[in-house]
Amino acid sequence: MSARTHDMGGAPAGPIDRSEPPVTLTEQRVDAMMALLREPPLGLFSTDAMRRAIEDLAPDVYLGSAYYERWCYAMRDLLVETGVLTDAEIADRLAAVQQRFETEGAPP
């Protein structure tokens, strides 16, 4: 049995990019929301559930995504799993957000 995608210890890989770009606002928000959803008083899901959601991403998504991008997809999946949001309302809102940017070019 081969290792799952996240289990990458010992796998061949190239040189380490040691640059430290500043964390973007989007990344900060994902980090903050994930913490607030996970911790008391909300406690919607555990740290282990969050890790499992990240590890369950399709291999091409996992490997092709930035770190907090994976968190964002995992957060979406966990919010649907826990019944906080539905796939349909997320899809609708995502389309609306994209439409808004196309027509207005900026957040409200």
Added chain:
Amino acid sequence: MTTAHRHDRTHAHAATADHAPPGHEWEFLEIALRELLIEKRVLTAAAIQARIDAVEGATPIQGSRVVARAWVDPAYKARLLADGNAAVAELGYGFDGPKLVALENTPARHHMVVCTLCSCYPKPLLGLSPAWYKSREYRSRAVSEPRAVLAEFGTVLPEDVELRVVDSTADCRYLIIPLRPVGTEGWTETRLVDLVTRDSMIGVAPARTPQTDHGTDV
């Protein structure tokens, strides 16, 4: 927002560009999820911002203070090595949840930390982890060719120094106590704190030496 910025998505990664348009699909998803969570009163914008501020304020200074204390106080160091969580709590630093294991570098043995499975890191002591710690390259190679990885960080470990790589998990985090630099005999604890870099507590670099202590790297 100027017209010129409207379709210039390269700006999405500027950390301070609060109103730059998203440059990637997932950044729209972040907006959609956040709006829905706020509308449904699951979260508030104020709580999200407060959390961001708290994370931004976290630096490796607490870890540096723990190490400096261990350097000057052998009894404290013994307690830190025996029970990391309790020892950092003595200094007023909360480390709840995962077990905290402190490991001491010696002239004969060096330790470095990785999380091969994800990004586990002693955040309460060191702040947010650097991007490279979470990278595929570091996670993969730290356990298969650690000396080569250390060399990329400018740390060339003599062959006769044993190297132990420790793999963090959700339940166990590591803090490395780097070697106290020579030439710091008689230094105060406060002065020593400045020598204890983040990278030295991850184990990819030694502590600063008195000669290099002019303080721009982290």
